[in-house]
Amino acid sequence: MAVIEVANLRKTYSGRAVLEDVSFSVQEGEVFGILGPNGAGKTTTVECVEGLRRPDAGTIRVLGLDPVRDARALREDVGVQLQQTQLPENLKVGEALDLYASFYRAPRDWRELQEEWGLAELRRARFGKLSGGQRQRLFIALALVGDPKVVFLDELTTGLDPQARRSTWELVKRVRARGVTTVLVSHFMDEVEELCDRVAVIDRGTVVALDTPAGLVGADAGPQQMRFTLLADTDPVPLLSALPGITAVDRDGAHVTVHGTGDFATAVAARLAQEHLLVTDLRIDQRSLEDAFIALTGRPFDH
């Protein structure tokens, strides 16, 4: 069942088209990524879907409702973490959860949520004293306190150190495990690759690709490379060049470079093991979403 359906979304700010034509749908229970460089139109897209902005053209349905017209009904079932939002400096963690829980008709038990998100020992801490990671934990908890069916997380890990990013990812996985449909806006490739079931890549106000992260990487999969140094003085070319998926094998002394497509690296490794050939300095140049983005848009992904 599609929880969110967006068709032909258009939005212009003072004559400049921010969204040209954006369409996608999000299925129940999935983590759906909206990926793109800064200024691509990601946030405008989700803000239209959240009902914070009114699109110039196109239709949006969230849980079958129109986010602008049916805003009142929808807000009970939608949780939002906005980019660059803060709370009052002197508001305590427990007070914030208690307050936001009171906004909803059927909220979750905020004390339980506080426990679940590791905020219990921080309940008397003021917002101004929290670290970036702690704030994000609180924001996710606040987005969930109304017991929503859909939750929007916008640039969740921007400005966090690598360790805090990793632990925030674990939190998103927990949201997903509860079966809450999640829309994740990000300009981090690794984040989307790690967390999302499907991804819409937005560039210059249009969806340039929509697939699973693996599909996006594979869809434009050009040749990939595997490199290693042979420890035995054997010619690997006859051994390897007949394997499936391999397009070329280059040899420069003991240094070997294998070109291929698909899952050729596994075949190469198996063959080498079979021949008891030891290798060192093994490297596989795997394509990432970043490469896929370049392939899709013809330009590098600048953050």
Added chain:
Amino acid sequence: MTALAKLTAVETKLLLREPGSLVSILIPLFFLVVFGASTPKDDTVLLPMGMSIAVGLIGLYLLPTTLAGYRERGILRRLSTTPVKPGNLLAVQLLLQLALLAAATALQLTVAGGVLGIQLPSRALPVAIACALGTAAMFAVGLLIAALAPNGRAANGIGVLLYFPMAYLAGLIQPVAQMPASLARVGEYTPLGAFRAGLAQAWTGQSPDLLPLILLAAYTVVISAIAARCFRWE
């Protein structure tokens, strides 16, 4: 507890944790105690000055700084994604700042009447009318600052910049009697000056000149209309 009651309770706590609230109560009180100790019992100048200072501090400084800060921090926007409308937060804040002002005024009246023995006006209604109109006019100015300031710090800066000239012209830094006549005359036409003048008249019990009250009502209507037109939620 309903959302609105909870919002009021939480905002009250936040207001009490905000040092500016205490300052808005203590500065006029300090002024009153320092000058009130040596003032004759039938003084009619000091309390209207003290009450005007409280209105000026809360209306020009505390109110706009709080509201602009809420917008800057995205709190109003965050609220508009919940079932509670962000307008509720503004309404609650406005009421709480009014309550703070009422507390500051009541404290001054108690200290002046009870401790310093200064005579309070016998008729309360003219004082109440002047207070209501003066507060409305100064809060309208505060709302305009909140509407125009890009962020909390700017609102704070504008408030402080406006406070001193307005307070001077209103005769709150130097009593009107000691000011150059032309400046005192101009001052009576400013919102804070009109308030102090209207209040002082109500204090002496003389038949009130309606001009300050009409001015205050006009300021309230015009300035709050501009503020409402300029206000941005984000």
